[in-house]
Every structure is written in C-alpha cells, then in structure tokens.
Amino acid sequence: MSTTKNNKLMMLLLASIFILPVLLAKLALDNDWFNQAATNKGELLSPIVDMSLLQTTEQVPKWKLLYVLPEVCSVKCENALYSIAQVRSALGKESDRAEVVVITHEKSNIAQLAQLKEKQNIRFLNTNIKSLQQMFKETSTDAIFIADTLGNIILRFPLQIDEKQAILDSRDILSDMRKLLKLSRIG
Template sequence: MGTAINPPDTPHAIAPATRRRGRLQLILILLLTVGPMVLATGMYKLKFWVPESRSYHGEMIGNGQSRAALGVATDEQRWQLLVTAPQGCAADCQQLVYLARQLQIGLGRDASRASHGLAVAQPVSADYAAKLQLEYPQLQRYTLDLPTYAQGAEGNGAAQLWIIDPHGNLVLRYGPGVNGKDVLNDLRHLLKLSNIG
C-alpha cells in the first residue's frame, strides 16, 4: 500500500498591493535620508531659499581663502584677530590694533583660544614700534607681502581686521570704523560653535 506524498508547500505569491506598499516605503526612506542632502547642496550651489538675514556683522569670506592669500606667513594654531595695513600703520591701523587686543582681553576665559597680530607692508615708525613693544607684548608681528595681498584681499588699501580660524582660513573681515562690540559678539559666537582652537 503506497502512501501519498504531499507536495511541499509552495511559497505564496506576494500580493501586488503588498509589493507596492513595500516599494513606497523604500522610496520614502530614501527620500528622508538623501533628500535633505540633495536639497542643501542645491541651495548652496544655486543660491535659492537662502535667508536674507544674518547673525554676523563683518564681511564673510566664504571662498576658502587662507591667511597665505593675504601674504602673511605664519603657523598660528589659534583663532586670530589679524590687522593688515598695506599702506603703513596710520591712525586707523593703530585703532584696529588696539581693538584687536581689547577683543582678545574681552574674551575672558576664552582669551587663550585667540591671538592678535599685525601684518604691515612697510615698517612702523620708531615711536609706534616702541609703543607696541611696551604696551602690546603679546602682539604677533608679520611682514605683509604686498603683491599677494593686493590679489587676495580685494580691499581698497585701508587697514582691515580679519578673524582667522585655527586652520588659517579667513572667516570675517572688518573695515576701520567697525564697532568693537559687534566683532566681539561674532568672535564669541565662532568660539562657541568651534571645537578647534
């Protein structure tokens, strides 16, 4: 007497509605993960939906320029308040040098995360050099390479104050008449957001 062999169970075919729902879920997951990156890249590259308001007071340098583009050679590893003076350090330059020192002091407990410097294309006067040595002992002094500065700074020849990150990237630029409180707010904000320097 033979026994009947039952054929093995065949897998049930997936219903078309279930298959559609699975595909829709996969598409939604991809859109949620990749979509924001594509949107952000598009906003950056094509400059759309960019808010008009801003929280900083200086001119943002967002083109990847480094301190070397200003014609200043240094390996400073902290945030830096750098005053550049292509025409010599006259009254507006001297005011910015004073402001840079006051800003560093104004950082309080974060003062060690920043430095202040002066880059000039021409030597300063003997009187001002003596004053710098006496009153600004921590001021770093550099020679400004004028041809490089003329190409990279896009300035009008006036003294300027720059905020430079610890990697040497130019972040913000200010002219001679800048309000010190605004620069201090910008610098504090950058230090708060930064894990470097």
Template sequence: MQLTPRSKFLLLLGVFVVPVAAAYLAFFGWRPAGHTNYGDLLKVTPLQQTAGAKHDGAPLDLASLQGKWLMVHVGPARCDADCAQQLYLMRQIRITQGKEQSRIERLWVLTDAGAADPALLQDYPGLHVWRPADATFVEQFPAGDGRAGHIYLVDPLGNLMLRFPVKPDPKRMMKDLKLLLKASQIG
C-alpha cells in the same frame, strides 16, 4: 465656579485648535529673524606664502600660529590714528572673551619696509608684528576701500574667512567672535 456646557465646549475647542493654528502660522507665515554676521564672510581660502619675520628680524612662519584664531590688521609700519584704533580694538575684543582669549592671537602684517614704533608696541603686549617674505602675501586680503581699514579674521586652520567693516562696532565684533568661539571645536 461651574462651567456652562458652552464654556466647556469652547475651552475644549481652544485646547485642540490653538496649537494647530499656531503651528500653521509658524510654518507658513511668521518667520523669526535669523542671525546675520556683522563681519563680511569671505570665500574661505587658506593663506599662502606664510613665511616671514617678526619686526625684530626673528623668523616666524604663520603656520606656527595655526590652531589659534587670528585677528589681523594689514598696514604700513607707520601707525596713524586709525591703525592705533584697530590695534586697540583687537586687544580689547580679545580681552573681553574672558577665558577664551587664549584661543585668539593678534597679528599686524607690515606692508612696507618701515619699523614699527617701539613705544606703540609696549602698549600691545602679545601682538605679533610680522613682515611677510613675499610682498604678494597681502594681496590675499580683499578690500575695496583699502586693507588698512579692516580687521580680518583667520580661522585655526589658517583660512582667511571674515572681514570686519571700516570703523567697526566693537560690540558687534565681540558678538561675532564669541559666537565663532562657541561654535568652533578647534582653536
């Protein structure tokens, strides 16, 4: 097929003009959608008053869990349906991280003097059930509509940094956690 002089000129013009026009549009006009977190980013604050005890009375300082990501549920020992759903989500989301799941620990911070149901705890092996020595510890977890409704995330350095919404979407939580684990060189 023989190109006419006009076709050659248009082809040559296209080779040089189209990239310039695309660059101009990309710089001044079209902006790709950025990634937004599903969870609410909190002001990064190191957790204070981390001394306490496990549900069986054995001492546990949360500082010993540093180096791991912590998914945290804060609530009373009497676990209602919402609490059970959160514990279930924390377990399942950890499992879905595959080989990275060893970088994540789960923590249930008890806010009262009650005892957690042993039958419930059998369903969640590896879950740390912990009561702080100082009751003001729980005030570090911000919540406008109740702490027990949220799952919090603490980074490997012991900083509270993320809060997932009440009745969270598990797929979006998994995505946030996967991105954090991928980006993090610690924990």
C-alpha cells in the same frame, strides 16, 4: 444636492488650508520678503582669503584677530589696533584660544611697529607687499579681519575714524568672536 455642495466646499476649504501656506512661503522666498537669518556682524568674505602664504608653523591652532599695518598709521589704524587688543582681552577665559596678529610689510609704519613690539600678546607676521596683494586679491586690507584656526580669513570689519564708533564696532567683533569660539572645538 446641498450635501454634495457642502462636501465640495468643505474639500476646497480644507485643500486651501494646506496649499495656501505653501504658496505664500514660495512667494516670500522668491520675492525676498523677509530678512535671512544671518547672525554675524562682520562682512562674510566670499571667497575666503587663504593666508597660508604667511603662515609659520604653529604649535597650537588659534583664532586670529588680524590687522595689516599700513604705511601711515592714522586714527583709523590706532583705533583698529586698540580694538583688537580690547576684543582679545574681553574674551576672558577664552582669550587663550585667540591671538592678535599684526601683518607687517616693508612699508609698514616703523614708529607704530616699535610701539607695538613693546606690547605683549601681539604676534607679528612679516611679509612683502606683493604677497599681500596676491593674498588679498579681491579684498581691501583696510579692515580688521577674523581668521580661523586653519588660516582662512572669513570675516571683515570696516575701520572707523570716530573713537566711539570704533568701540561700538569692537562689540560686534567681540560678538562674532564669541560665537565662533562657542561653535568651534579647535583653538
């Protein structure tokens, strides 16, 4: 009698060893007990913003660091322009696979635009406010963006007033760009 009791106990113990982890995993998933494995630092846009309205025919597809030049270029604007230029430079040998693109419109800051045109390695896309609003329906243009080689804007990074915070955020942008370039065979 004790052997049958021991056998039943052993079977229950053995079954619990296999069933208990599955039940715990199910509970953890249902109750969000762990941090999901997102490694990007920027905000993943959902839905993705399609910039095909602004695209011109390009010879070589490249990843894009995008910024929409506002009407008034404040400290946040200057930090953003500095950040994207520094990120592209920091890509080193991969910098030829990415480009800095500044989107301008009829109300963009003329003085800032003149200063930017003196710098190299910046491409300008000129559009109108209506097209921008149509493109960025659900997303504010007050940010730095990363677009893929097909013209899909996929990541958004907030602008910073504080210069030190802007530099720290540049590291996040650089980290995401490096990951994207490493995973991409295009551009």
